Amino acid sequence: MRHTYILSLFFLTLFGSAFSQIVSVKFTDQKSGENVPNVNVLLTLQQANTTVKDTTLQLSSSQRGKIEFKNSKIQVGTALIFKCSHQIYDSYEKTVKVKTLSDTLKLEFFLNPTKINNIKEVIVKAPGVPDTVFHSERLSVADFEVQKNGNVLLLAYPKQLAKGSELLLFDGQNVLSSFQVNDQAAYLTRDYRGNTHVVCKENTFGILLSDKEIQVGQVPKDYFLKYIAPIVDTNSSKVYFSNFNKDYPAFEYFAMDLQDSTYKTILHIEDDLMMELYRSEYKWMDIRTKMWAKNKELQTGIDAEIWVGANFFTQSIYYKEVYAPMFQRNDSIFIFNYPKDRLETFDKYGNMIDSVAIFHHYHAKQTGWQRNLIQDKITGTVYAVFEKTGSTYLGLVDLKTGEIKEKVKLGFRYVDKIRVHNNFVYYVYRPFESIQKKFLYKERLPYKFSPSITNQGTEVGVKRR
Structure with a gap:
């Protein structure tokens, strides 16, 4: 009996000393109820009004708005002192006294977004009225690209894009040239050299434009997607590219030197929440699928969790492609x-020179944020696209602060294929419940920004004429 008592005391002491209290904290927007990511938290522990040595922690909330930690020094009566800060929320301090120990102590803190509410939204209207650039009784505009000289390359179709399309070179008055696309066209895209491509179901066609003629050459689609599409931009000495894959929630941007072909990683991008969900999908798969994924891992060296995530989780409604666009100006x-809620600025060599917090993508349900940034290739300005109740707004992004200075409301509702060129916004539009074909329109923005100029990475604004 005595030995049993001693043994029991031994195990109680062993488990008591090994126990670490898990604490889980969730941060919630007090008004919208949304999770608040990237909250900076300074945590200290106190016992009998004295700070416990070596217990101070600095944490940041995840994309789910959570922090989680464990500490063996947390006991009954320990005070957890949280000091929370966020650039668009009021600072928040909370002291929580531990009354009982349990597997997980769950807490929820509500943050007040007064900082962002105190910033008055400035809405301006584009001067004048929308101007019709191209209209036709036979053709609808599916996509377009504005050229440097002001001509417009149009992808148009008579009835359905999948059943026949044409390329048109339009100078604002007349169709200078046309070309019948002998494939199921999907969209137009511009590569790093400024050349336009029409991407089709089976092939990709490179398009070269003279003043009055369209020249088309077939480019193998695999070659285009592997070697041309990943290149984001270039300058006199560098090529900037990414290894982005729509089926993986992380990627890198790189800079390659044109002289010696060496390259360096500029920035690693990763959506932590998507990655967590992506990899956890493997846990819920049946044995057959897990065996398939393990065989793929043995054959390729790619983690079985990635095989499952890419083939199954990406098909669910919960998956969102990671969005982190790159732009070059000067x-x-x-x-x-x-x-990570950051606007990162680099010089032409890929060295970081600035990093500021951005929050214009917060509260997307209220603001209408569309996960879409567009750049005026002539002036270098960047605009964020918002849509509320069918109306589209272009928010002018300050590249020094990351803030939206003001929003321009477009004249028509439910517009499509928005582009900005030399202080004009172009878009495709057809009136609601109308038999009219889809026309191309443009509106003059209330800005007169000059063309971008070359510098050494210090001038990041735009100049007004």
């Missing part, structure tokens, strides 16, 4: 690292 590179 000799500066700007990366909107939305998963």
Whole structure:
């Protein structure tokens, strides 16, 4: 009996000393109820009004708005002192006294977004009225690209895009040239050299434009997607590219030197929440699928969790492609690292020179944020697209602060294929419940920004004429 008692005391002491209290904290927007990511938290522990040595922690909330930690020094009566800060929320302090120990102590803190509410939204209207650029009784505009000289390359179709389309070169008055696309066209895209391509179901066609003629050459689609599409931009000495894959929630941007072909990683992008869900999908798969994934891992060296995530989780409604676009203006590179709420600025060599917090993508349900940034290739300005109740707004992004200075409301509702060229916004539009074909329109923006100029990565604004 005595030995049993001693043994029991031994195990109680052993388990008591090994126990670490898990604490899980969730941060919630007090008004919208949304999770608040990237909250900076300073945590200290106190016992009998004295700070416990070596217990101070600095944490940041995940994309789910959570922090989680464990500590063996948390006991009954321990005070957890949280000091929370966020650039668009009021600072928040909370002291929680531990009354009982349990597997997980769950807490929820509500943050007040007064900082962002105090910033008055400025809405301006585009001067004048929308101007019709191209209209036709036979053809609808599916996509377009505005050229440097002001001519417009149009992808148009008579009835359905999948059943026949044409390329048109339009100078604002007349169709200068046309070409019948002998494939199921999907969209137009511009590569790093400024050349336009029409991407089809089976092939990709490179398009070269003279003043009055369309020249088309077939480019193998696999070659285009592997070697041309990943290149984001270039300058006199560097090529900037990414290894983005729509079926994986992380990627990198790189800079390659044209002289010696060496390259360096500029920035790693990762959506932590998507990655967590992506990899956890493997846990819920049946044995057959897990065996398939393990065989793929042995054959390729790629983790079985990635095989399952790419083939199954990406098909669910919960998956969102990671969005973090790169833009070049003058000799500066700007990366909107939305998963981390940062606008990162780099010089032309890929060295970081600035990093500021951005929050214009917060509260997307209220603001109408569309996960879409567009750049005026002539002036270098960047605009964020918002849509509320069918109306589209272009928010002018300040590349020094990451803030939206003001929003321009477009004249028509439910517009499509928005582009900005030399202080004009172009878009495709057809009146609601109308038999009219889809026309191309443009509106003059209330700005007169000059063309971008070359510098050494210090001038990141735009100049007004």
